[in-house]
Amino acid sequence: MEEEDISWAHNLDVILFSDAAWDKQEMLEAFLPGRRFVVAEKEGRLGWAGMDASGTRAHILSIDVEPNFQGRGVGTALISSLLSSAQRMGKAKCVLEVACSNAPALALYKKFGFSAKGRIKGYYSPSLDALVMEKDLD
Ligand SMILES: CC(C)(COP(=O)(O)OP(=O)(O)OC[C@H]1O[C@@H](n2cnc3c(N)ncnc32)[C@H](O)[C@@H]1OP(=O)(O)O)[C@@H](O)C(=O)NCCC(=O)NCCS
Numbered sequence: 001m002e003e004e005d006i007s008w009a010h011n012l013d014v015i016l017f018s019d020a021a022w023d024k025q026e027m028l029e030a031f032l033p034g035r036r037f038v039v040a041e042k043e044g045r046l047g048w049a050g051m052d053a054s055g056t057r058a059h060i061l062s063i064d065v066e067p068n069f070q071g072r073g074v075g076t077a078l079i080s081s082l083l084s085s086a087q088r089m090g091k092a093k094c095v096l097e098v099a100c101s102n103a104p105a106l107a108l109y110k111k112f113g114f115s116a117k118g119r120i121k122g123y124y125s126p127s128l129d130a131l132v133m134e135k136d137l138d
Pocket of ligand 1: 016062063064065066069070071072073074075076077097098099102103104105107108109111
């Protein structure tokens, strides 16, 4: 991700998550040391994903795919790219949080071998829990 991608990435997050979207300041944290944010492009931007790899474990922070391009392998490409980076950085595990009601995201992460290790009550809203998912990297 480059600085010129930030407005598009933020707008897509607002389309997908409304009030719960990242704010622009948070998006600029993409450029902090240890962060890796990637954009999928093919004749235009199709999606983005971000990871914090500053700690001992890689932590996937977000993934957004343009609504018209969902279900066409973009999410798979983005997660593959982040996991490859995490492996190259020598991380032993990758973790993430996902809304327990988000079937497409759960299916995407399970496809990559993530499994649920815990649940955080009220993480997204009082009635929406997060599943904490984890995958060993080798
Ligand atoms: C979740 C999301 C990133 C997936 O990206 P995508 O480009 O649609 O995913 P892909 O096309 O690579 O599909 C990957 C897998 O996810 C699953 N999947 C995708 N869309 C699905 C759907 N609508 N319902 C159920 N499973 C779905 C399938 O298992 C698929 O694997 P397969 O095609 O090999 O069977 C995308 O739907 C999205 O941006 N959603 C809104 C934002 C969001 O919820 N982000 C996740 C935050 S944790």
